[in-house]
Amino acid sequence: MKQSTGEKIFQWGNVLLLTLLGLITLYPFIYVLSLSLSTAAEAQRSGLHLYPQEVSLTAYKMVLNNPNILIGYLNSIFRTVTGTLGTLVFTCLCAYPLSRPGMRWRRTLTFIVLFTLIFNGGLVPMYLQIRNLGLLNNRLVYILPSMVAAFNVIVLKNFFEEIPNSLAEAARIDGASEWRILFQIYVPLAKPALATISLWTAVVHWNQWFDAMIYITDDKKQVLQNFLQRIVVENSTDMIAKGLVNPDIMQFTPETIKAATVIITILPMIIAYPFIQKYFVKGIMIGGVKE
Amino acid sequence: MNTHKTSRNRTQREWLGMLAPCFLLLLLFNYIPMLGNIIAFKDFRLDLGILASPWNGLENFRQLFSGADFMAAVKNTIVISVLRLGIGFWAPIILALLLNEIRIKWFKRTIQTVTYLPYFFSWVILGGIFLMVFSLRGPANMIVSLFGVDPITFLTNDRWFLALLIGSAIWQGVGYGAVIYLAALSGIPVQLYEAAAVDGAGHWQQMLKITLPCLVPTMIVLFILSLGQIMSAGFDQVYNLYNPMVYDVADIIDTYVLRRLQTMDFGLATAAGLFKSVIGLTLVVGTNMIVRRMSNGERGVW
Numbered sequence: 121m122k123q124s125t126g127e128k129i130f131q132w133g134n135v136l137l138l139t140l141l142g143l144i145t146l147y148p149f150i151y152v153l154s155l156s157l158s159t160a161a162e163a164q165r166s167g168l169h170l171y172p173q174e175v176s177l178t179a180y181k182m183v184l185n186n187p188n189i190l191i192g193y194l195n196s197i198f199r200t201v202t203g204t205l206g207t208l209v210f211t212c213l214c215a216y217p218l219s220r221p222g223m224r225w226r227r228t229l230t231f232i233v234l235f236t237l238i239f240n241g242g243l244v245p246m247y248l249q250i251r252n253l254g255l256l257n258n259r260l261v262y263i264l265p266s267m268v269a270a271f272n273v274i275v276l277k278n279f280f281e282e283i284p285n286s287l288a289e290a291a292r293i294d295g296a297s298e299w300r301i302l303f304q305i306y307v308p309l310a311k312p313a314l315a316t317i318s319l320w321t322a323v324v325h326w327n328q329w330f331d332a333m334i335y336i337t338d339d340k341k342q343v344l345q346n347f348l349q350r351i352v353v354e355n356s357t358d359m360i361a362k363g364l365v366n367p368d369i370m371q372f373t374p375e376t377i378k379a380a381t382v383i384i385t386i387l388p389m390i391i392a393y394p395f396i397q398k399y400f401v402k403g404i405m406i407g408g409v410k411e
Numbered sequence: 412m413n414t415h416k417t418s419r420n421r422t423q424r425e426w427l428g429m430l431a432p433c434f435l436l437l438l439l440f441n442y443i444p445m446l447g448n449i450i451a452f453k454d455f456r457l458d459l460g461i462l463a464s465p466w467n468g469l470e471n472f473r474q475l476f477s478g479a480d481f482m483a484a485v486k487n488t489i490v491i492s493v494l495r496l497g498i499g500f501w502a503p504i505i506l507a508l509l510l511n512e513i514r515i516k517w518f519k520r521t522i523q524t525v526t527y528l529p530y531f532f533s534w535v536i537l538g539g540i541f542l543m544v545f546s547l548r549g550p551a552n553m554i555v556s557l558f559g560v561d562p563i564t565f566l567t568n569d570r571w572f573l574a575l576l577i578g579s580a581i582w583q584g585v586g587y588g589a590v591i592y593l594a595a596l597s598g599i600p601v602q603l604y605e606a607a608a609v610d611g612a613g614h615w616q617q618m619l620k621i622t623l624p625c626l627v628p629t630m631i632v633l634f635i636l637s638l639g640q641i642m643s644a645g646f647d648q649v650y651n652l653y654n655p656m657v658y659d660v661a662d663i664i665d666t667y668v669l670r671r672l673q674t675m676d677f678g679l680a681t682a683a684g685l686f687k688s689v690i691g692l693t694l695v696v697g698t699n700m701i702v703r704r705m706s707n708g709e710r711g712v713w
Contacts, residue, residue: 121626127614130512131512131514134509134512134513135513135515135518138509138518138522138711139522140512140524141506141522142521144523144582145525145528145529145582145586146525146528147550148537148540148541148544149528149540151540151543151544152540155543158645165656166548166553166556167548167550167553168550168553172448179696182514186495201679210432210433210436211431212431213429213430214430214433216429217426217429217430218430218451220496222419222423223426224423229430229434232434232437233437236437236441236442236695238444238639238692238695239445239688240441240445240688241441241443241444241445241446241448242448242668242681242684242685242687242688243446243665243668243669243672243680243684244447244450244668244672244680244681244684245443245444245446245447245448245450245461245681245684246440246444246447246675247672248438248444248447248450248461248677249439249443249444249447251440253530264436264439264440265436265440267436268433268437281639283550286467292422294698296540297425298422298425298426298429299425299429301514323531327532327533327535327536328533329535330647334672344506345533345535348535348536348539349535349538349539352463352538352542354540358448360535372598375543376500378539378543379543382539382540383486384538385535385536386536387544388530388533389448389531393528393531395523396531397524397527400527400590403544
């Protein structure tokens with residue numbers, strides 16, 4: 121196809137514009153990475169900090185010496201792993217019966233699940249319920265409330281409905297129980313949908329901080345995001361007062377400490393991102409096409 | 412015949428057995444809290460519990476709407492949301508259209524991957540990063556100083572803070588939104604374009620007459636869904652970026668509710684939360700009804 125001059129200019133302008141957008145998106149991350157690796161003197165220099173001119177790992181050493189970071193990491197890993205597993209199992213248990221054409225009260229039950237998408241209890245009633253259930257300061261509060269999420273159930277239910285019912289019928293005639301049919305026939309066939317749901321759930325769990333802030337006051341059970349939040353909003357004089365930053369030695373500044381904490385928090389996601397990203401685009405397609 | 416019936420009953424029982432634990436969780440963590448909203452109409456006392464606390468009619472709402480701080484929070488929420496929606500709604504559409512024009516595959520994929528990235532991080536992380544980038548001595552102000560302008564107080568000046576909220580919300584969500592629109596774009600039959608080309612339609616005309624109309628259903632769904640978020644105004648983002656200096660523009664309904672919870676004003680907080688949910692629900696259901704009526708039932712979320 122021949123391109124007119126106008127189209128050529130548009131193509132080049134477009135490439136330029138999108139490159140600029142890409143740079144704007146990446147820059148804040150590059151800045152923080154560069155700052156986290158900088159010496160105190162360099163961090164205080166004004167500039168774009170695209171890369172550290174002199175590499176220093178002091179900030180990381182300081183952050184890793186903070187026992188809260190390790191506690192936060194372990195709690196975050198715990199909630200991500202168990203939360204994702206729990207969500208997977210319960211999503212299957214909920215979606216399978218609702219996808220069966222012969223299920224009694226199917227429409228009503230599906231509506232009960234769907235309704236939670238558009239209306240919820242709000243902060244205070246939820247807080248009081250968690251309190252009544254004795255889940256304040258209990259790590260189960262990270263996992264149980266989000267285990268049956270309507271969106272996941274609908275995605276998987278749609279996926280199950282695409283699988284020919286004859287498969288289940290044949291197994292049923294052979295005397296298989298519904299539990300076996302679900303876990304030995306339907307779950308293996310639904311791997312693409314389950315992969316998307318579990319990756320999505322894992323990211324949400326890793327990023328979640330609000331429930332931990334509201335329901336957990338015991339630092340031993342706190343997640344990484346909240347320790348990061350405290351370090352980020354803490355102003356520099358407080359940090360100096362607490363001995364987190366020693367201005368006499370000055371090998372690091374509050375900024376380099378903050379930057380290093382950010383990097384340590386996002387590290388697992390950055391490593392997983394290229395792998396995850398592919399599934400997400402697919403997942404959006406699954407969710408989007410089916411509606 | 413009899414065995415057939417018992418086996419069908421067994422199947423139904425097994426299905427119910429699977430659903431039972433799921434519905435127990437829904438009851439505990441969704442439906443009981445929903446019913447807990449009756450606190451909004453009660454003079455709630457922690458020692459008495461929800462059911463035993465005395466009713467007080469609309470007293471909580473009367474107090475809520477006569478308080479200047481709540482009305483300010485409602486106003487701020489709407490201002491932030493309208494700006495976000497008015498400007499931010501178009502950004503992913505434009506990005507998707509621009510990406511769609513790119514012929515170089517690897518470049519398209521790279522930009523898509525990069526712009527999508529911020530969507531994967533919590534506002535705790537992004538807020539932390541933005542607080543550094545837009546601080547007085549940060550790189551944003553370094554660029555500003557290149558133009559000979561005095562440092563800008565992005566984080567503490569009301570107007571700049573609003574701009575920062577809107578800008579960073581777009582920055583975070585544009586890539587994700589574009590992926591959804593790109594999915595819709597990939598579903599447009601090539602024949603439409605070929606036929607248009609035969610009829611002599613230029614590039615620009617194809618975009619106006621084919622591409623955009625094909626995006627309308629997706630736009631409507633996303634618009635209706637984002638209406639449901641109007642009363643939220645992005646709590647996670649606001650909470651992780653704001654500070655007392657900008658409360659005048661940044662104190663929203665959700666931060667108000669959180670503050671009331673922390674001061675144990677349960678009745679007021681619940682009333683505020685319920686007000687928010689009902690407005691959000693009404694907006695979504697109402698708009699969906701209007702859209703359905705206007706399109707003879709063809710468009711809408713459901």
